[in-house]
Amino acid sequence: MTEHEVNEIIQLISNKIEQLRAESSLKNQQSESALNATEKDATTGGYAFRYSHTDTDAEILNRDRKKEHFQLSRTLEWLKGDQPGNCVACSCPVTFERLKSKPTSRLCNACAQYINGDK
Numbered sequence: 001m002t003e004h005e006v007n008e009i010i011q012l013i014s015n016k017i018e019q020l021r022a023e024s025s026l027k028n029q030q031s032e033s034a035l036n037a038t039e040k041d042a043t044t045g046g047y048a049f050r051y052s053h054t055d056t057d058a059e060i061l062n063r064d065r066k067k068e069h070f071q072l073s074r075t076l077e078w079l080k081g082d083q084p085g086n087c088v089a090c091s092c093p094v095t096f097e098r099l100k101s102k103p104t105s106r107l108c109n110a111c112a113q114y115i116n117g118d119k
């Protein structure tokens, strides 16, 4: 990606994060510390977000937002890091089009297909 494209994705993600913050109760909870606490899990590809059958729809929705918020924040860090836009699995460049349509992913098409069945 060009620097311009990286900046465009950064802008896109920042807007999405703002939107999520506005929609959810993220602001009113200890969300920042909760999100920070999940950093370690993220390095292994797992999430510290747990689902239980007693959750209400609202709780699940809020958790989905937190998860998305977390994934977007992670992508944001990645784009501002040493190797912006390089696939975290194979280091080849992730295309601008892919990031634009799926900004929560830090994988190239090939790795996404291999690892997630292209989710």
Ligand SMILES: [Zn+2]
Residues within 6 Å of the ligand: 087, 088, 089, 090, 091, 092, 107, 108, 109, 110, 111, 112
């Ligand atoms: Zn890859």
